[in-house]
Amino acid sequence: MTEVAPSDQLLVVIDPVARRSDGESVRIAKDVLSAGAATKVCLPDGPEEFARALARRGSRRPVVVGDDRALLRAVSLLHRQRALGACAVSLVPVGGVLSLARSLGVPMGAVAAARAVLDGVERRMDLLVDDSDGVVVGALRIPSVPALDPVSAPVPVGGLSDGRLPWLRTCQSLVRTLASASRPGRVGASVATPGPFRLRVEVDGVLLVDLDQPVEAVSVTPGVLGGAEVEVRPVSVGAAVAPLRVVGRRVTVSGADFRYRADAVVGGPVRTRTWVVREGAWGLTLPVG
Template sequence: MSDTDQLLVIIDPVARRLDGESVRIAKDVLSAGAETKICLPDGPEEFARLLARRGSRRPVVLGDDRALLRTVTLLHRERDPSRAPLALVPIGVPDHLRVARALGVPPGTVAAARTVLDGVARRLDLLVDDSGGVVLHRLDVPASRVLATAPPTVWDTCRSLVRTLVRPAPAPAHAVDRAHRLRVEADGVLLSDVDTPLEGLTVRALGGSAALTLAPAGAPAVHATAQVLTVTGPDFRYRADATVSGPVRRREWTVRAGAWALTLPREAGAV
């Protein structure tokens, strides 16, 4: 990192609420090693404005996977996400930091902050869909019902208890038919059609291509690579990293090789 490097440190509101101590430690480490501008946005709109006005400062996000995904999405919409490498100090609950870990960001606050200062920018691929959404690490089609359901509130729990008292409980999640009727095409080649029940499709952008794994119901998995993936069928939801979207009837994803840069430890291998 050069002596003239300047950082725009954007602290996600969720990180401030969940772990103020880790936020303080990260700020101290970053401020001791570089000229920093600390920003405390109150919500997504202000977050976007601060990022757009960063100028020559290198953006550093303190937050979880959702904050990282939001940042890369905004950079992609600028049509020049490679202008400056992005850095992340992961702060949040472990289940919301899986993408950061998978991409190679150190899990500890101090180690991650030092990586911001001493690491190197590594080019990573993106999956970009036809609505402008991006996938950093993993795409699941369709999203499972468990992942797509928000945690219950106290009121929801009370209503569930009342329903349980007046009628039989629903079948457990593992007993629900998980097969789906979807048409899957890779670079225009048909891999699965609606007449073949499909339990799921997992996709990762790696090495300039999308690596696909299809799980037909009652049949061996099917593996393929492609530049463009198209999924159509009855209303379905999908999980892009930490975000569940849909329902939609058609979605197309395209690989953008080396479309963004993330600061990672110097000794880390290619992701």
């Protein structure tokens, strides 16, 4: 780890979702950061302003106040600006989607996280980069987990739950049935459990599974000493089949059109995609110890 100088100038980019969801935590974080360092605070209203703020940061160290999605947006933008190697990213987690921040070791409280920004150390981490210049910080999943279909979500009416509206449940069930019958059978298009899939998976040029072996899922996680953990779960027919697990630096997946989830972002459909581990490609400021 590399020590972060407390006198650094900070560019504090406050995500609009954080401002709407928890203004008090945002205010506390801003006060702690401003008391400990020279700060420039940016309040972008959308992705374009968010990107411009990072592009114009100069020598300031970027601090993102927001949730996992804001962190991923910052890492992706800095990667495309080829600036990840020159600066550490800091995060004060505010919002409802914080599982990635927690897994990375970022403190969850606004005060503790802001103090870690000021007094912490930079930890270099691996990154997965695909052949379209997309990045993966936490995990890659194939196929992508289907999003909740709008017609299947509970619909509150006048403050009542659907448990008190049986006619609403009946209508939703009918709409789901008709919708699923009319959809084409592509990955991620239905709320039903997906699979099986026929995919060809190669790790460092070695074939792990071919199209003749249907699989339930593939996952790739960066950060294992310059390698990525790859897990393939074959479909079990009769007897249980153990997952295939290997560590490698280059992962290529091909097959019929498939979708994938890179952290919180769904990509595809594609016929083939390759992900390569970039060792120590980005830095995150974390508490000492």
